Amino acid sequence: MDMLDSLRELLAGVKAGDLDVEAGLARLRDLPYLELGHTKIDLHRSLRNGFPEVVYAAGKTPEQVAEIFTRMGEHSHVLATRVSAEMACHVQAACPGVVYNPLGRTLTSVKGEIAWREGEIAIVTAGTSDLPVAEEARVTCEMFGSRAVVVSDVGVAGIHRLFDRLHTLRQARVIIVVAGMEGALASVIGGLVPQPIVAVPTSVGYGAALSGFTALCGMLTSCASGVTVVNIDNGFGAACAACKINNLFP
Amino acid sequence: MDMLDSLRELLAGVKAGDLDVEAGLARLRDLPYLELGHTKIDLHRSLRNGFPEVVYAAGKTPEQVAEIFTRMGEHSHVLATRVSAEMACHVQAACPGVVYNPLGRTLTSVKGEIAWREGEIAIVTAGTSDLPVAEEARVTCEMFGSRAVVVSDVGVAGIHRLFDRLHTLRQARVIIVVAGMEGALASVIGGLVPQPIVAVPTSVGYGAALSGFTALCGMLTSCASGVTVVNIDNGFGAACAACKINNLFP
Amino acid sequence: MDMLDSLRELLAGVKAGDLDVEAGLARLRDLPYLELGHTKIDLHRSLRNGFPEVVYAAGKTPEQVAEIFTRMGEHSHVLATRVSAEMACHVQAACPGVVYNPLGRTLTSVKGEIAWREGEIAIVTAGTSDLPVAEEARVTCEMFGSRAVVVSDVGVAGIHRLFDRLHTLRQARVIIVVAGMEGALASVIGGLVPQPIVAVPTSVGYGAALSGFTALCGMLTSCASGVTVVNIDNGFGAACAACKINNLFP
Amino acid sequence: MDMLDSLRELLAGVKAGDLDVEAGLARLRDLPYLELGHTKIDLHRSLRNGFPEVVYAAGKTPEQVAEIFTRMGEHSHVLATRVSAEMACHVQAACPGVVYNPLGRTLTSVKGEIAWREGEIAIVTAGTSDLPVAEEARVTCEMFGSRAVVVSDVGVAGIHRLFDRLHTLRQARVIIVVAGMEGALASVIGGLVPQPIVAVPTSVGYGAALSGFTALCGMLTSCASGVTVVNIDNGFGAACAACKINNLFP
């Protein structure tokens, strides 16, 4: 229901006397929330399509994160990213069903079952040290209902390894490319397959790797057109973008 | 047809004597081109789905660009970006049917008709000075077969203007957000709609706008998750990414 | 009393014999201190308008800070910023009445009562991780005699939350906006209200957030004109600026 | 009149039958514009308090700027910044009463008279090459109804020149400090006077002056607390901030 429709209905109700002025005023204050609001919308969305709330745990206390899992876990799946092992211990003690993924540093709580969508997301890494970022992306995809497959260690220095996995990449609906150092893998894959590609630069490397900015800028200037990029080490954001694409399908 | 299938067929042909060794050798050399090659693939792709070759005109001579339009224009649509008015004059003199868009600085030549796909792409700009980048994106979308609508001047300083156009944004399959200065529009739209968003930072602004890097980094760190980003002023790249998504649909 | 008035009075006194030459010389040496001097001025100012001395504790020893609280606390309020929990323990052991605020990392000692001014300062944060900076600002405002209200977690990703608090913002005399990542909140608020806005970028975020420089540059290039900016994480400085504005009123 | 008051009045009118549903709907669509909208608000604000529309001329065509002066000039004052001499010629030919300030590169058109407020703004420059930025600030202040006085060439290399003008600075309600190179003047003035200070770094200098970023960062880290900063060379923005403070007074 569109906002103008909502307003038209409300005014008709006031005119008809079904709503008095103060009640209409209260509804007018609330209406944007039905369209735009945070907490309420999020619960509705969760009941409707299985999307969980997401908690960025860095900079929160274990108590805060545990409380979020307790309260939200009654209504929906819950996903937290950037969770240290210490914080995970604390939260798991308070919320028994919560699962910790030490490689991807995620905490997850599934309410009922995940409603799987069709369409697979391929997550490709250049090296083994890119795996934590890929794992964060994989867990996020699955919590959002999209199946994901990780293809690791197919970096440009031994490009034949990639060619052997092209079949897998070509079956995916969206491809997430995770690479540090010079980030060349995004360009190479972008020149080989037609799917949407979301590139994640990683902070792997030293010196001129510039904590990931060389890979970031390299991906942004990729000679393969149509590659889009997210923040350094942001596996979660790449998964969000990939799932937004996959969610376009019914 | 997959590469292994091609190889199996080829080997069977050699075994059967349908292909002698040297011919098979030539086919083996050529096969990757059928899968991966540049010029040939591009022609095939153009005949199959109306996708044009794209010419990055900056750094090429007018003669080179005119020759590309002449030769390619017989087989497919042709799109050139970053074309100055002077170069456009030269190419149009040589190739009469070529169209110049001075705002978006594109040259286009359509072979037959564009095969329109379903699914619209919305291109939103923060200010009027972002329009050239938006226009480059719009022309690219259309040359790739996706209809695009431009919603301009709905920047964050007068955010109510955006709210009035949300209806339009919600009807699009993908949204391209074009903004300079602090680039906040991508975050605001990302918080309001569920579609995939491709953000294009522009070099509009001075001083701390850092020639577009402030918008670029702002979009990469957007608090609205799932926003992906392309290079500064790269309307063409954003359109490629958006069309790759739209092309997922039959 | 103006410096020229002071000099005129002094010279008249010397001419009249009320001051001999050496005493006049001493007064001349001291006069600038009455106008410009550090320790003395600060005490006078404190007695006159309740403004405390401010101690930047980072890089000082606990002993030094304790000594400052002991000596200054007899004459005026005292405020120290960037105080670690360890330093706070040490100072509180030496100076019993001193209060530690662990969120804002401030130590305060109030001499008598705070002389409250009219005019409220609103401190708005984009996210919960911006709260330590907001709290430093809030404590500073109050030690300077201005009441402050904190409105937290109204960032751009869920912009309706902000609209619900506009009433509060519109009642404030000055608004401090505290935001990390892309810092878009300053632009959005700057487009909605007429008051002076002091923006504080925070170091919240990673990668392209550039330790707060993306928010800093984004705020400096805000499309909402009239936003002014202080250093990254500098809640104290923003409060100083806001109080300087509030102090313009009698 | 507050937004809730407006809504209450509107609903009462619909209930009473003074407004039918579609008319109420139209008013509801417009209401946010009365509070938040761009063009309309600006006209209302201009009629109410003499504030002009402001046009950032860089990146606009002379025709566009002339049209804005023609259309807006009927209703309100008009101010355009960053206007080249060529553009000014064009606009003045089309709009006879428009005034060009070549130093500050502003175009102005005054509708009726400027409604002067009490409270003066002092604009201080470190050197003569900072004058264009100061002049942009001065014209902006005056178009917004605040009188401004420029104190030029009192930079730190000859600091006694500043001391002679302290009397003038102390009479102002707000002080704008314009300085390039190392930008030290903001710190020195911030240590001498109690008023709000808005610092404008300029791009004056070469090499390590970093096109104004050294002054920008120097002002942001000023040892004099409470100095706020705007973008490099942004005299207009500093004037907006200063006038927002002056406008707090009736």
Next chain:
Amino acid sequence: MDMLDSLRELLAGVKAGDLDVEAGLARLRDLPYLELGHTKIDLHRSLRNGFPEVVYAAGKTPEQVAEIFTRMGEHSHVLATRVSAEMACHVQAACPGVVYNPLGRTLTSVKGEIAWREGEIAIVTAGTSDLPVAEEARVTCEMFGSRAVVVSDVGVAGIHRLFDRLHTLRQARVIIVVAGMEGALASVIGGLVPQPIVAVPTSVGYGAALSGFTALCGMLTSCASGVTVVNIDNGFGAACAACKINNLFP
């Protein structure tokens, strides 16, 4: 002949009376020049192995460059880089036999014949806009006596084109890789062939290409080990390095 040998011979000559003290003194002053000196050494080296003097023309006047060609051309080959068309006209008018290469912006004068060495240098470019840098490298190689072959437009976006030319690359003694944007070609080639690779980043690209620094840093952090790098657009330097390697062979 080693420096100690030279000194021993000289001292023996003085002892024997073949050299008087002042003549020995003059020789001692000159000796380092025979080993280390600029002008003299260069002439000797040129007569010995055909190596030309090299003139960096940027920042020199046409008169200076013409004089160098006139004077040096009598003794050796001469090579000048970064020569504008205007300067070339001037020099060619003064020195009839000098050849201008407008693509590589070089001026060359060959004294007698080039003494060709065995061993070929392959110069590979990612795109056509990298050709000027490749041409500067090619001319430099040839003036230094090494034959060079240019393989252009085999960038990563269409990687099969590279595979077709691997045979050529594998025949070279050294490979120079010239690429802009993300510079991925150096990594891909470095993973495929065993020869020494000298990578030249180019300033091709915009925005996040950072005027060649993205390619520079990408090449420095190449996941293919053993790639070495020269300055942005420095085709001359890459050729020097490649020829130093080729010159190791007799």
Next chain:
Amino acid sequence: MDMLDSLRELLAGVKAGDLDVEAGLARLRDLPYLELGHTKIDLHRSLRNGFPEVVYAAGKTPEQVAEIFTRMGEHSHVLATRVSAEMACHVQAACPGVVYNPLGRTLTSVKGEIAWREGEIAIVTAGTSDLPVAEEARVTCEMFGSRAVVVSDVGVAGIHRLFDRLHTLRQARVIIVVAGMEGALASVIGGLVPQPIVAVPTSVGYGAALSGFTALCGMLTSCASGVTVVNIDNGFGAACAACKINNLFP
């Protein structure tokens, strides 16, 4: 054996019936690996020319590194770089014959004997704090079969020390120059000797040394032409490049 030769042989075998179609298919899948593949190629190369596998230990677990040494050590030499003392203890406990070099932070395991090549590589350092990088380079050279000599502490501040060692430098086939701070040593040596020079900037220094970027950029802009550069502190990469040159000789 070249790839085309391999294919020709394979096709002839299929035609002759020596290989059936599926076996040929498997060989075709494997063939690139024989030329380009990761694990297999490395074993073959090791058996053929004594080149070891190289493990970048940073970001790997001690268990992973120990497993690599156990498995690879049966077939070839093994070299690991960036190995902490703790990791070394763990690996040595699991693999008794492995040698740890605490200065160069390398772990090495030699299978049989190193097959020494002719041709020495000189590794020159500016200061004693550059020694760890030089040692990493030295160990790498030796594991790759090239003898290396380290000449340390001949930096520019006492340039006569260098002159005394020129004899040693002139006997080397390739020279690796390791220097931090301003990195001037590469320019000085590049002006004195004709050999290929690979420069390694180090992160020695503070402040304006910019963690090695000042040395990096200084070496890239060296006034001595033909100097090539690798990443900061990348002694391993410099050794790879030097050995690639030395390996050109039979």
Next chain:
Amino acid sequence: MDMLDSLRELLAGVKAGDLDVEAGLARLRDLPYLELGHTKIDLHRSLRNGFPEVVYAAGKTPEQVAEIFTRMGEHSHVLATRVSAEMACHVQAACPGVVYNPLGRTLTSVKGEIAWREGEIAIVTAGTSDLPVAEEARVTCEMFGSRAVVVSDVGVAGIHRLFDRLHTLRQARVIIVVAGMEGALASVIGGLVPQPIVAVPTSVGYGAALSGFTALCGMLTSCASGVTVVNIDNGFGAACAACKINNLFP
């Protein structure tokens, strides 16, 4: 005469009736100017020690510079730096005796004769393209009364040329080193001679030369201790610093 002495004398005069109060007040206002003031001090200084006023012409109009030469030229020497040929023409037309140095881009007017001091300043350049900066330094030294000798083109790539000129350097009281690219010459000279060294980085070079910042940072991190540095291309500033040292001598 010290400031306290001045004040004591003044007060005694007022007490004695030699000065009435208002006259004393005027003297008190002026006194700081006698110590610190700009215009007056400069004239006095010029009469006393031959030091000229210095005009930074960049950003001034030809009319302003001509006026300064006309007015100041009556009292003292005048020096202007960064003067274009066009501005020089204009000023020379208005002020006949003014001399233009096109290499150093200075305008000078000598009042009477220069009072030469003892002690020579050596100005050393790495290359010929550094000469404009060296010439600006030379002219400035001479206008300040210190003789200067320029030793050019003794850069590190041919270091023996420097050794031949050490005799000249060792006779100077202060050495100014002017170098671009990697700026290594400052370190080499700093290791060879005991005098104070003022290093001037120049913007000579491209790419990784970073417009002079590589030389700047290289000089700041010089391994030869005691080298001090001024801004990029700031020959004037280096000469000021050198003359301040030379002026310490009677």
Next chain:
Amino acid sequence: MDMLDSLRELLAGVKAGDLDVEAGLARLRDLPYLELGHTKIDLHRSLRNGFPEVVYAAGKTPEQVAEIFTRMGEHSHVLATRVSAEMACHVQAACPGVVYNPLGRTLTSVKGEIAWREGEIAIVTAGTSDLPVAEEARVTCEMFGSRAVVVSDVGVAGIHRLFDRLHTLRQARVIIVVAGMEGALASVIGGLVPQPIVAVPTSVGYGAALSGFTALCGMLTSCASGVTVVNIDNGFGAACAACKINNLFP
């Protein structure tokens, strides 16, 4: 004695038979060391003018530093900078007479007595957190024979404190200014006194202070001409430069 004189004498000796060829050869090898050599020269210089060897302790082991103090301490004063408390303990245990300064982090060993020169060096700091750098400078000055006086906490925020100490500054031969944040103090002092000024930026501050680079660039672009600058936190280097100036006097 000049190098040419040395050579002339040597040759005459060989001619006369006072030196045979091999002895002359040895002398020729050694001569440069007498002029330029590191270890020998340093000992000679120490015996001649009391200058100590200087050890940069960062990156050295306690054992190495202790050995240097033991060996060098027999011949000369010894100074080590950047010494941690742990290293100091170790060295003092091995070398009983060595003195540790914990504020300046220096270790010193005085051989006999310091030979004091005339001429004082003033070291001025902006704040108390700049004191460690000032103390490193003070100790260095004294070990080099120049007396130094520290004037602390006279920063720009309370500029009257500086004016009270001008008398002290004016008595010094050279002034070292130590300041962090915006580094304005160097400009203010440079405008008030005629002596040579060596400015040391410090890493005091956060955010836009950029770890000292804002102060560094501010000092380099100081509007007070003739200020020279050393690396961030480099109190040792500033003292070296100041002593080189003071050493010009007999």
